[in-house]
Amino acid sequence: MKRKIYPLEHIEKYLMIDVFVIIVLVFNVFFKKDTIHWGIKVGFLLLFVASYYVGLWYRDWRLLVASLVGFSLLLTFGIYAGNWVLLYGFVFADLLGRAHRMAIMIVGMAGIIAMFVLFSWINAGSPFAFISTLELLFMVAQLVVPVVVYTRGKANILKEKLAVAxxxxxxxxxxxxxxxxxxxxxxxxxxxxxxxxxxxxxxxxxxxxxxxxxxxxxxxxxxxxxxxxxxxxxxxxxMKFISLKKEMELSKDILQNAGIELVVKDEGAMLPLSNVAETMLALSVREAITNIIKHSLADQCTITPYVETEYYCIQVSDNGHGNLRQGEGNGLHTMKERMTMLQGDMYMMASPGQGTVITLKVPLISNGRV
CATH class of the missing domain: 1.20.5.1930 (Single alpha-helices involved in coiled-coils or other helix-helix interfaces)
Structure with a gap:
């Protein structure tokens, strides 16, 4: 699958904040008066951004390693540049709150404490000298951030699971x-x-x-x-009517909660369908979306409605592993039965490593209805 530059689920909330933080860090590193060689500054920034980028993508032990490396960089550079550098510990504190395991977060929080204690020890000669300064507030705030982010993330996950259920x-x-x-x-x-x-x-x-x-x-x-x-x-x-348009909107929310992007390609206006035909199509689209969430390991789903000769068609495709097989309890037989009831058809094409394409077809008649 394709590796994106920035996590899709974080773009709306975090991208601008992260860009702003990096810009401010670069500005402070190069424009604050100090005697640090510019090559060391460049090396610090590159290592800092690399550690941050690893922590941005992973939620396992790699996040912990990246955070500990980040705290070490801040400590080392802060000894020469000043305690303002320690403020950037908030970047990794926020990432630690997104860890999959609480143990990773706790060890990372220990790294935050170690960073402040060692900085105080080296700069002031006492590991606890920072207690009487604003550095204590910075440390406490950085310890609170991962707990808040972790708790909020768990609450959101439970909320999403409840919505899906x-x-x-x-x-x-x-x-x-x-x-x-x-x-x-x-x-x-x-x-x-x-x-x-x-x-x-x-x-x-x-x-x-x-x-x-x-x-x-x-x-x-x-x-x-x-x-x-x-x-x-x-x-x-x-029979309760199910709107195909509303089903697609609901599918978008459910896929988003599952971390899958939905793209709807509108290749022409949707033709008017009978209530029964539209309901059967909506139910089949729903079954196809459920399969993608459960079996595909995809991160993108595409729905393409189009007209082919005398048929109104809807194609549901994904970029998953493509190992879906008919007749294995995944609802494909039910979809085919629905389409057959409408004198239509359903067929599937699966390519290992490239994804699955399910096409639903219902016949059109002269007045444009099925």
Missing amino acids: NAQLERYIQEEERNRIARDLHDTLGQTLTMIKLKSELTMRLVEKNPEKAKHELHDILNTSRYALKQVRELVTD
């Missing part, structure tokens, strides 16, 4: 409702249509032999057809 529960309930309606279609409407078929075959045989009897059978077929139409209306009324 609620969405999945809602989808499960709606799916059960779809299954109930499908059973009703089979048990009621299927029986009625079978009766119409049998009576039609009987009428064809009676047309020449017994026209009066055939006429009577035609009246029965007409009444049975009206009853079938009434059954369809009742079932459609029971």
